[in-house]
Amino acid sequence: MGCHDNCKFEHKRAGGGTKARYLKHIIAREGAVFVCLQETKAVQFSDARCYSLWGDNKAGWVHYEGDNGGGSLLSLWHTDAFIYDSHIMGKGFIAVSGQHVKANYFNAVRSPGERKGTKERGSQLSEIREFNRFIDANLLIELPFVGKSFTWFSSNGKAKSRLDRILVSEEWMQVWPSCKQYVQRREVFDHCALVVKSVDKDWGPKPFRTIDAWLVEKGFMEMVKDRWNAYVVQGSSFTKVKDKLKRLKGDLKIWNKDIFGNLESTKKRILQEIEDYVCQDCNDNLLVCDRMKRFELVGQRKEVDNKLESLMRQKSRVSWLKNGDSCTKFFYSSLKWRRSRNQVKGVEVGGLWCEEPSTVRAEARRWFDNRFRATRDLRVRLDAVEFKSLSLQDNLRLIEGFSETEVRDAM
Incomplete structure (x- = not known):
């Protein structure tokens, strides 16, 4: 899936001609499928207004009016690429579920380092704990960040925070494991837009x-x-x-x-054969030889389960879990998190972000060449250093055998 197939960005305040033009530009440029807008300052939205922002009439939308426009939210999606199922909304959030995306709006950070230049509140640590607990409880995964570390900046530039983030489900990661969230330039908003792309290189x-x-x-x-x-x-x-x-x-x-075969396919085949024998047994049509085959299939299923757990354990590198633990969802989460965390996303060359493999390889080689290149000026010289050494007499005393008197004195 390229960036033209499925993109999602999050931004604030849709009002005003300049901002509306910027939104239309970024939607068209990225070929967005799902768009989330915060603080639209609008009490009402219409089909015509949403179609104008989207660029055509193939847009679905959900609007939360907030408190007379304050805290209002808007979600839009491409009706041909995103199949809407349902939504819930309330103060500060809209959750839209469908075939691809579940989008939520937050005004919280995950660690104290994600806020700079603001006064620390007593409830901040409690808020951080609650937000992280919410993410863990819903088995959500935060996509890797590319670009700036902060997404919101105050007008005077003294305060900054990472208030915008994209959280996805495990099912999303199964389909698009290489997804990343790219922080865009700050232009007409106090928030930076986030664009989700899955770029395979x-x-x-x-x-x-x-x-x-x-x-x-x-x-x-x-x-x-x-x-x-x-x-x-x-x-x-x-x-x-x-x-x-x-x-x-x-x-x-x-x-x-x-x-060896595909373990998942093998497991499905074995379970189906066991189910067929169970149905025959319920109708009293199971022969003795079929009962033996069913018994063998149960043993094969256990072997396949052990192999699957071993595979997930190896991929997630969770060596401390005991054999027999079937927490495959935990294994999968560990695997996806480790891969996204350790993945080389790209490099910044001359102030520009680049993900081309040839450029990344060349830049990595150049960096290590500079890092480990030795020069004459940095070499350690020991020409004038005098080291203490043992005399010949001391050396002979160290290697000679112990006398009986020395042994008795030591005992």
Whole structure:
């Protein structure tokens, strides 16, 4: 999904011709699917007004009027790309649920460092705890930030906060795992717009990794040994190992697809077969041999469950959980959070953000080259340093054996 297929941004105060033109420009530029506006200062909205902001009549919308326009909120979406299901709203929030998005409005931060230049309130830490508890309770994930660390700035520039953020569900991350939220330039608003994009870049071949579940599969180790011994390669010892590993990688991919199989599909097939036998048993049509097959299928299902848990445990690197814990949702959350946190999103070159793999690689290499380049001026010289050393007599005393008198004195 590119940025033209699904984008979402959050901004404040839709009133005024200049601001309306800016909103129409960013909606058209990003090909937005879902738009969230805060503090619109409008008590009422109409189809004509929403269609004007959107650029055509393919827009659905929900408006919360607030207190005579104060705290008013507006959500708009592309009716061809977002299927509306339902919504709830109240003071300070609109939650719209549909096929892709659940959007919420917040005026809170997740840590004290996300507010600068404002007076600390006694309730601020309590507010932070409640906001983080809300995120955890709803199993929401915050998308990685690209750009400025703050999204709101006061008119005098003394205060700043990170009040705007995009939170998504685990189901969203399954469909668009590479989504990020990009902080736009501050132009006519006191808030910076946020644009959600899922930009897939080709970073070249991925490193090969073994799966722990392979090691307990029957016949796996024998297959690896047979293939390894069958490879005939030429060259130095290092070259032979490299070429054998390359060939083994290709054979393991084929084995994983044809023999090991897709664990989720295998589990569904086993459960369906068990269900068929259960239905026959309910009608008293199950033979003795079928009962044995059902018993074997139950054992196979347990094996597949253990393999799935091992796979999720390995990906999420949660090694302290005991075997048998089936909290796969926790594994999945850990996996997605670690991937989004550790992912190299891009680099800033000459003040411009760049995500092209070739540029990122070149900039990373340049940085490490400068970091570890040695110069003559920085080398440590020990020419004039005199170190204390043991004399020949001291050395002989250290290596000579213990006398009986010395042993008795020590005891």
